[in-house]
Amino acid sequence: MKKLLWITALLMVLALVFAGCPTESKEKEKEQEQTPAIDLMEIFTATEATQGEITVTVDADSISFSGTSAETVQGKLSAPAGNPFDASAYKGFRFEYKSTGNWQIIILNDLTGGGDAGAWIYKNNNSNGWGSISNASNWTELEVNFTSPGFGKAWGEGSAFNKALIYEILFQVTGAATNKQFELRNFKMFE
Numbered sequence: 001m002k003k004l005l006w007i008t009a010l011l012m013v014l015a016l017v018f019a020g021c022p023t024e025s026k027e028k029e030k031e032q033e034q035t036p037a038i039d040l041m042e043i044f045t046a047t048e049a050t051q052g053e054i055t056v057t058v059d060a061d062s063i064s065f066s067g068t069s070a071e072t073v074q075g076k077l078s079a080p081a082g083n084p085f086d087a088s089a090y091k092g093f094r095f096e097y098k099s100t101g102n103w104q105i106i107i108l109n110d111l112t113g114g115g116d117a118g119a120w121i122y123k124n125n126n127s128n129g130w131g132s133i134s135n136a137s138n139w140t141e142l143e144v145n146f147t148s149p150g151f152g153k154a155w156g157e158g159s160a161f162n163k164a165l166i167y168e169i170l171f172q173v174t175g176a177a178t179n180k181q182f183e184l185r186n187f188k189m190f191e
Helices: 002-019 024-034 146-150
Strands: 054-058 062-068 073-078 092-099 103-109 118-122 136-145 151-156 166-173 179-190
Antiparallel strands (some): 062 179, 103 118
16 A cells, blocks of 8 residues: 555656746736736827927837937827826736836826826836836846835925826936937736
8 A cells, every 4th residue: 555655656756847837927927918918099189190309100019219419318108188097906017118218217196286196106126216127138037016016206295106197107218329219019907
């Protein structure tokens, strides 16, 4: 009887070795496959195709900002006035990006000047947020969590970041390049 138990245990171990154990990365891949990309054109319908010196191209799940400037290049996704994007059901968003310079994400809450009016900068790697996301010439994934490390106040009157009142998401590219570009694809919310 002991031989049979040992043989059964050995077969189970071999089966796990050959089949592979579930890992955190496999679970994350499965979660990402199940999470559909949100339709950026449907949510941020007030996004302008020309924003100063910047040309913006938006389709269902990708965005491209390009422009020439010695200063910071800023592109933004804009929700319609009076109809903010409510992300309260989500923990954050993820996407892949390419950029010619370091950059930051700023989210604007309640542009009407109410109690939650303010700009909130993503504190990547527990930094102050300014220029904290590195440039990348190849597609690089970034996960933006609303709570950890979260968002810190950039300017404005709001007392706390309110993910239910997202009016604009700004992508600001800094650095010395005069032909700054930023591309984003596979924008997905996660719970």
